[in-house]
Amino acid sequence: MLPVIELAVFAALVVTPFLLADRTDLITLVTNVIILSLLALSFDLCWGFSGIMSFGQALFFGVAGYVVALVGRDLEFSQLWATLPLAMLVGGLLAAGLAVFLLLGKRTPSSIFVAFGTLTGAYAAERLVAGWQYVGAGNGLSAIRLMAFGDYEFVEGVEFYAVALAALALVYAASRYLVRSQMGLVLAGMRQNEERLAFFGYRVQVFKALVFSFAGMIAGLSGALYSYHQGFTGPSNLGPGLSTTAVIYCLFGGSGTLIGPVIGTAAIEVLSYVLADTDAIRQFWPVILGVVLLVVVAFQPSGLLGLLVSSRERIGSYGARKAVR
Amino acid sequence: MALLRVSAVTKVYGPLKALDGIDLTVEAGTFHGLIGPNGSGKSTLLKAIAGAHLPTTGSILFDDTDITAMPPYQRARNGLSLKFQITAVLTELSVYDNVLLALQSAEGYGALLRSRSRQRLDAEVMQALERFRLADRADDLAGELSHGEQQWLEIAMALAPRPKLLLLDEPTGGMSPEERRVTGELLTPIKQDCALVIVEHDLDFIKNICDRLTVLDQGRVLGTGTVAEIEGDARVQEIYTRRV
Known part of the structure; x- marks a missing residue:
């Protein structure tokens, strides 16, 4: 069932621009969904697959977004073949640095320690940026130089959508390869019983640091695309608020599935769009959205995907047995 | 030749001295039983050897290497393997994947990512499962096995990386008499490849498979010797054995 859902979601994303060609507002909405899906997916790799409770994914997202904005402003350079990999590098290195502090200590860190550590990192970065004039302080950076490929500049619309979808497809394929590999089996075991794995000879914290860094790269890519797409970045893009939103996207759709975060992001963003655009409930749509989220998280812990x-x-099999025999 | 040499190991938890100057020597190719009443320090000693707890003082030499302060993953890589007292199979994974996970632990990060040994290890996984009568349950979730089968699975997992020394903490706990008998049969053939330190309350079981016994009481060694020597030790008989 899961591969069918994955195929259906990507097929729907491929045909969307053809169906909505004359609705730029909806193309923009779905582009946002795709970009934010990357952020939610980065959280899923941490929590859903590796048991790392990261409340700081927006830190990597936001910093990478600022970096591409500053490169555009100060170096007048925004070629996607260089800036998107740069954003991934920034996100990955930042996550690796945080992992050294939070995950690779002498003692095995508790989930609470990692959750608070990542949360504090995101909060501190948000406060730092909000007071730093060079990066626009509380106003952030606006009129970000358009993402370009050669002489072609990407504005909101189908072309930007195609770049975002290609990025999601590549990241999804790489993540799927990781979680279905023998290393994915280590992650699945680690999520259930870290101590047991250490007694097999696995250096569990190193596996966690690797996944955390990879997730940081994905969040960095997402942040760069988001900055280019919005034409703006600000302190809230690297704070706990967006980090928590990514957690909710993932849990709403179904953690530990890869496709769940994409579905969760789409469901919440589309629901928000529809509710906010409905005259009868325009005043109190956030309350309705909040109640829907609470009901799903409370009564369907495996998320929307858990219904199917x-x-x-979801956990799957890792051996050669089924493939060979 | 001594494979494991525990010297003057103590473990202190606040006011409690769980281990008090323990000396223990285990020869390669032997089965060594640890017996004693509840709270005598058997599981604490096993955990100190495996690295779950570091000793407060003393030293542990394994295969001529000082492992006293080594983290568990390094001890495992050096050839030490542990089966926990409380069954720690990974219940959400299949029986097959539990053993594969144990077997592939020697692979590097790149090899794991590229799944290089997935097919190569298939035969070894099935061999390990067949040895412990679990081959026909390979595709079932480990959580669906009976308690006894989970114990066998965990022993199969602990043996999968071909350790030099296997530490078993109450492997027959919660098993039926028939399952205990079969467990003894399953363990006996491993002696040629692997030494064993076993903590067990079932004295008949432990006497049947062990070459030597060490009796612990209140964190101290009460006596060490062959099964016959321990059975004939009046002090052990009087002070300890009848209380087990």
Whole structure:
């Protein structure tokens, strides 16, 4: 069932521009969904697959977004073939640095320590940026130089959508390869019982640091695309608020599935768009959205995807047995 | 030749001295039983050897290497393997994947990412499962196994990386008499490849498979010797054995 859902979601994303060609507002909405899906997916790799409770994914997202904005402003350079990899590098290195502090200590860190550590990192970065004039302080950076490829500049619309979708497809394929590999089996075991794995000879914290850094790269890519797409970045893009939103996207759709965060992001963003655009409830739509989120998280802990995919299928099999015999 | 040499190990938790100057020597190719009443320090000693707890004082030499302060993953890489007292199979994974996870632990990060040994290890995984009568349950979730089968699975996992020394903490806990008998049969053939330190309350089981016994009481060694020597030790008989 899970591969069918994955195919259906990507097929829907491929045909969307053809169906909505004359609705720029909706193309922009779905582009945002795709970009934010990357952020939610980065959280899913941490929590859903590796048991790392990261409340700081927006830190990597936001810093990378600022970096591409500053490169555009100060160096007048925004070629995507260089700036998007740069954003991934920034996100990955920042996550690796945080991992050294939070995950690679002498003692095995608790989930609470990692959660508070990442949360504090995001909060501190938000406060730092909000008071730093060079990066626009509380006003952020606006009129970001357009993302370009050669002489072509990407504005909101189908072309930007195509770049974002290609990025999501590549990241999704790489993440799927990781979590279905023998290393994915280590992550699945680690999520259930870290101590047991250490007694097999696995250096569990190193695996966590690797996944955390990879997730940081994805969040960095997402942040760069978001800055280019919005034409703006500000302190809230690297704070706890957006970090928590990514957690909710993931849990709403179904953690530990890769496609769940994409579905969760789409469901919440589209629901927000529809509710905010409905005259009868325009005044109190956030309350309705909040109630929907609470109901799903409280009564459907495996998220929307849990309605269709069993726990057994979600975790899957890793051996050669089924493939060979 | 001594494979494991524990010297003057103590472990202190606040006011409690869980281990008090323990000396223990385990020869390669032997099965060594640790017996004693609840709270005598058997599991604490096993955890100190495996690295779950570091000793407060004393030293532990394994295969001529000082492992006293080594983290568990390094001890495992040096050939030490542990089966926990409380079953720690990974219940959400299949029986097959539990053993594969144990077997592939020697692979590097790149090899794991590229799944290089997935097919190569298939035969070894099935061999390990067949040895412990679990081959026909390979595709089932580990959580669906009976308690006894989970114990066997965990022993199969602990043996999978071909350790030099296996530490077993109450492997027959919660098993039926028939399952205990089979467990003894399953363990006996490993002696040629692997030494064993086993903590067990079932004295008949432990006497049947062990070459030597060490009796612990209140964190101290009460006596060490062959099964016959321990059985004939009046002090052990009087002070300890009848209380187990």
